[in-house]
Amino acid sequence: MIDTAELIEAPFVIELEQFSGPLDLLLTLIRDERVEITDIPIARICEQFLARIHSLGLSDAAEYLEMAARLLRIKVQMLLPRHGSGDEWEDPRAELVRRLLEYQQMREVVDLLERRGDDRRERLGRGVTLIEPVRPTRPLSLALPELLAAVDRVLRMARKPVLHDIVPRALDVDGAIETIRALLHLRATARFSDIVSAGAEPWRILSALLALLELARRGELRVRQRRPFGTMDIARDTAGEAA
């Protein structure tokens, strides 16, 4: 498995069409200046390098800055007086030269890969189609008994539909009227909640409501609701009773 964490952490990647990195730029400068890698005029190349990264807007790219700093350091070291005889003196450019040669060698392989890759790209193999070919589906060939057997299997598997019996439950308005009359016989006032108990079924609530309205219409009682959805106060209509 690939541990992506190691790959993702790469910070800030600058890739230009022109240069693939600071070594590439440096090598280009050396080639342009027609100087030997093994004997780089470091002051001149360093100056050119700084000018180029500035003009290319690479002054913020860490990798190019690091190379610029390295070149400056070598330039300074070259200016220091040499100690001892010529044999003991270690060229401050040595490490850079080694890296440049290694890089140049690798660039040669890149050229080779580029040539071979281009060569291969000029030939197409099978299966590099842009559009997936759509294969026509074969016509279905089936004998009648096979088809019927399949239908039979499907029908067997299908569940029988469950039928529900719906029983109409009639409202009992008359019953509710009797209840309300009995209640108002005992008390002068009542509330709707006195007529209908808390967990009552809908048909009971509806019956009670219709009974109330019916009794109110007949003038046996009065219904008052102080605010919308508030409790309904029910009172014996004495006037109606008297009439």
Add this chain to the structure above:
Amino acid sequence: MTPLAKLLEAALFSSGHPVPLDELRALDPDASAAAVAMALDELREHYDTGGHGVELVEIAGGWQILTRPEFTETIERVQLAVRPQRLSSAALETLAIIAYRQPIGRAEIEEIRGVAVGSMLRTLLERGLIDVVGRAEGLGRPMLYGTTPAFLEQFALRHLGELPRADELAVALRSEPRAL
């Protein structure tokens, strides 16, 4: 053509990738290695001299039937097929280093290229050109990368040995860094 050459042609035609020699040999257990090699020669000869739009190419440790270069542009124009995208210079640098130094870790590649290669490695992994081939000893046991058969295929290499040896490269001959 001999029946064996025709059999090989059919098998190669059916495959989208190079077919390794041992797989070609498995097609006909009675055929000797020499007979298969001769049949392949015969098939190549057949394509080269008979006036064909395809040719037989030895590639990535196997054989493959490919179209001739002169038709590619036209085929691509009508979008029957497309050439794979060219890799960037940076990608090729990374591949070149991995091809020569495999198995190799990220830090070593970055040292040679002088730039961070994390996202580049991810791209190459996604394209199937490299793979994780192991882990190095030492701190963090960093992953080591190597090239895949798809790499050989994409760069028309028969095998890695076809790349020039390091000491055959012109730069190595031109100057000796130690002689400074």
